Amino acid sequence: MFSFLLVFVTLRLLQLVNGLDLTVSSSGGKAVSPIFYGFMFEDINHSGDGGLYAELINNRAVRNLDSWKAIGGVALTADTSNAVSTAIKTSLKVDVPAGATGKVGFQNLGYYGMAVEEKPYSVSFYAKGSYTGLYTVDLRSNSGTVFGFTTVAASSTSDWKQFNTTFVPSQSGSNADNSFAITFDAASVAGKSLYFTLVSVFPPTFKNRENGLRVDIANALNEVGAKFLRFPGGNNLEGGSVAASRWQWMKTLGPSSARPGRQGTWNYWNTDGLGIIEYMNWCTDMGLEPLLAVWSGLGLDGTIASQSSLQPYITEALNLLEFLMGSTSTTYGAMRASYGYPNPWQVNYVEVGNEDNLNSGKSSYTSYRYKLFAAAINAQYPKINIIASCPGFDIHGQSNGMGWADYHNYDRPDHLVSLFHTFDTVNRNTPILVGEYAVIQGNQGSLNSGVDWNLPRQKYPTLIGAIAEAVYMLGAEQNADVVKAMSFAPLLQHFSGTQWSPDLIGYTSFPTDTTRSMSYYVQKLFASNVGEMTLPVSGGTQGPIYYSAMKRGNQTIVKMANYNGTSTDVNISVPSGSGNVASFTTFTAPSGLSYNSPGKEVSSLSTKQITGSNGVFTVHYE
Ligand SMILES: *[C@@H]1O[C@H](CO)[C@@H](O)[C@H](O)[C@H]1NC(C)=O
Ligand SMILES: *[C@@H]1O[C@H](CO)[C@@H](O)[C@H](O)[C@H]1NC(C)=O
Ligand SMILES: *[C@@H]1O[C@H](CO)[C@@H](O)[C@H](O)[C@H]1NC(C)=O
Ligand SMILES: *[C@@H]1O[C@H](CO)[C@@H](O)[C@H](O)[C@H]1NC(C)=O
Ligand SMILES: CC(=O)N[C@H]1CO[C@H](CO)[C@@H](O)[C@@H]1O
Secondary structure (H helix, E strand, C coil): CEEEEEEEEECCCCCECCCEEEEECCCCCCECCCCCEEEECCCCCCCCECCCECCCCCCCCCCCCCCEEEECCCEEEEECCCCCCCCCCCEEEEECCCCCCCEEEEEECECCECCCCCCCEEEEEEEEECCCEEEEEEEEECCCCEEEEEEEEECCEEEEEEEEEEECCCCCCCCCCEEEEEEEEHHHHCCCEEEEEEEEEECCEHHHCCCCEEHHHHHHHHCCCCCEEEECCCHHHCCCCCCCCCCCHHHCCCCHHHCCCEECCCCCEECCCCCHHHHHHHHHHHCCEEEEEECCCECCCCCECCHHHCHHHHHHHHHHHHHHHCCCCCHHHHHHHHCCCCCCCCCCEEEECCCCCHHHCHHHHHHHHHHHHHHHHHHHCCCCEEEECCHHHHCCCCCCCCCEEEEEEEECHHHHHHCCCHHHHCCCCCCEEEEEEEECCCCCCCCCCCCCCCCCCCCCCEHHHHHHHHHHHHHHHHCCCCEEEEEECCCEEECCCCCCCCCCEEECCCHHHCEECHHHHHHHHHHCCCCCEEECEECCCCCCEEEEEEEECCEEEEEEEECCCECCEEEEECCCCEEEEEEEEEEECCCCCCECECCECCCEEEEEEEECECCEEEEECC
């Protein structure tokens, strides 16, 4: 006995098409990869620092005075001569004028503000100087209302001392125009200086992980039902030049005092607070397969590691794999255990680099960079699926000799829809990760081409864009023998600090602004409705209604996307023995150009039960 599930995404319509009469076969399909829909994450748009990474303090190591502000008549300086650790040499020097009285100190304005809720906040900071008295820590509105505070007792010290405390504000802020403050008694330290660094404030995190994820954003991600996480980039893997600013896993471990941070590719400093262990916990907590990218010798400034200089970076990647998967009797497996993780993780997918065709990287990538990385990884980990970043730009032409191909496609709606059949003709021997795709512009300009990089990108995903993505995904599902995994990109954006739009989920520093885009709902519907096998569907042409069917246990799943066509009825005949009740989910919005924005969700998602007769279900687009 089968039950039956229908998923529809609908762009409402202006032109008429004839009704469809579809028959879903009971067999003859293709096996579907267990990781078909996933996430692509890199720190862009304050997606990590200032976003998913729940730290409220911006510039916590005080690299300069950005986000720091004096309270009372004190003078603030970014000091570089009082290192708290080898990794963190910077701190906030607070000069208290002679004769000062009352409470003085400083505040941090957060990443475009900070939310304050009646929840426990974990506070940590380092301080030193000749002060014996209380430090008051509080969360306050920028107009002066203190929502909650606590105190810690300090005694005069010439060494750094770490203070940890928690408190629960008795009142919530009505917006994000708030800050965190540390104040102390001016008279006790008048004419002297105090130093502070690594000031950290965390609200409760997703699954209560220490150093964890912001709950509202993590919940939105978790609801998608995605199956893999591609990380840590993206261009942010690479950094500006060879060696210097690439992502380095071993610098992302331990307490914040051990993480130097790095200049990220997307114009802002990365604390690396969201480090390798935090990424793995993220995977664990959302049931995601890690799809780990390792740096492959390409700098975004065009510097490329020569063949003879590549080995240290290959070793670095192998060390990372040993750190993640090795037994505790190995050097790096033991290191993992020392951080509290004796049980190994499992990594089944490794991508060598990112977009290695950029900056004239292709010839070195194909001639030695990919080969040397892949050979070294496969020699030790023969079961790891290795993904090549570069040939994805030529999926139809390449003959291969590489592993999977990571194919990226940013596009416009009509053009993306025209690619419904693109995977029908690719080399069947090269599994494909569509590691980045999204509609990023409207249908302006020549409709027969893809993105025009000279034109601006959309601020928000539109319905027509999301439906075009759905059509593209249906085309990929039909080619499940070769398309193994897909991830929309970029994933997250802070609306106040965006380098790249549109994104799947947007947010401000205030939780109720978190916005699930049109594309988000399409991803969620598709990712939550994947079976083990595709099922062939006969009886109609593809377009303007596109469709694909799958079998999941005893269920038949039919997905359809209506790309700006109208329909009368669609009859769907399901395999004999199927039940007569189906769950019918539709997603739509008022118009093709509709979009969801903070506090204004105009899309609608509805599910109802429908009954069929003799295995035929008739559905009608409203
Ligand atoms: C759907 O099935 C019904 C009942 O058999 C039939 O009357 C109708 O013409 C069919 N519609 C289409 C679009 O095939
Ligand atoms: C403060 O908390 C951090 C994080 O939990 C911990 O590593 C550190 O040892 C604590 N420090 C003190 C002085 O308790
Ligand atoms: C379908 O499978 C699910 C999960 O295995 C099971 O709970 C359910 O009873 C099955 N339904 C039918 C109609 O066989
Ligand atoms: C849908 O198609 C009509 C007719 O071709 C066209 O005028 C309209 O712009 C399309 N809608 C969108 C959102 O592209
Ligand atoms: C720090 C940083 O990268 N800021 C940028 C955030 O995004 C806005 C909008 O694109 C830019 O104007 C900022 O420079």
